[in-house]
Amino acid sequence: MSKIANITFGEYIRQLREEENLPLRKVAAELDIDTSTLSKIEKNERNANEQIIEGLSKIFNIEISVLKVHYLSDKITYQLLDEENGIEILKVAEQKIKYHKQQSEK
Amino acid sequence: MSKIANITFGEYIRQLREEENLPLRKVAAELDIDTSTLSKIEKNERNANEQIIEGLSKIFNIEISVLKVHYLSDKITYQLLDEENGIEILKVAEQKIKYHKQQSEK
DNA sequence: TTATTTTTGGACAATATTTGCTTAAACATA
């Protein structure tokens, strides 16, 4: 069992797929993408996109928001991994988002 | 006076420049980039890069880390602005970064 | 073992995005 933070998006969807004993071939076909592309997504060597995430959500019956949170947090993590001030950057981004939200409520 | 969250990176460096009454022309020359490129950076229509951020840090005597935090938090904010779960995504990213840090300490 | 299926990695063209630059117009100020 893995906490969400201890596993990448790719590893996560591979887990889901293997739990159901589905080959890449089948899932890729459902998603209408190449087998090797899905393989790469599971190894975090290619990006997923909205459409793929939706498809995965249906195939594995996982809330789309859960997948999105996993996917996007991965992307951000990767961007900040070499930064000294990663955590601080996230805190400031949080403030900025809250500020924007508040503004848009007016 | 603006809190960091209430102002973009571009607006921030424009403020710095105007406080010192420097024209784009001069700052751009110091940074060795085109005037119109700097104009766009200040309007958040172009990306800055490491070199430009370093240059700005010297010109305005601001800690490079301060500029980087501002710049990168802006980028992340922009990525998440249309997401329902922006804040949650940041929280998860934070956990992931902490996990990575902890792992790399071993 | 051999045969079959699954997974991976490399390559490639097509597309999309970013960059650096030029130019001219808009704007501001003296």
Added chain:
DNA sequence: TATGTTTAAGCAAATATTGTCCAAAAATAA
């Protein structure tokens, strides 16, 4: 006005991403 400053649009070159194919590697079944 005229002079300096800022902006917008456009463009080619560079860079990155995408979708696809294929063959080799790895895993599994016979």
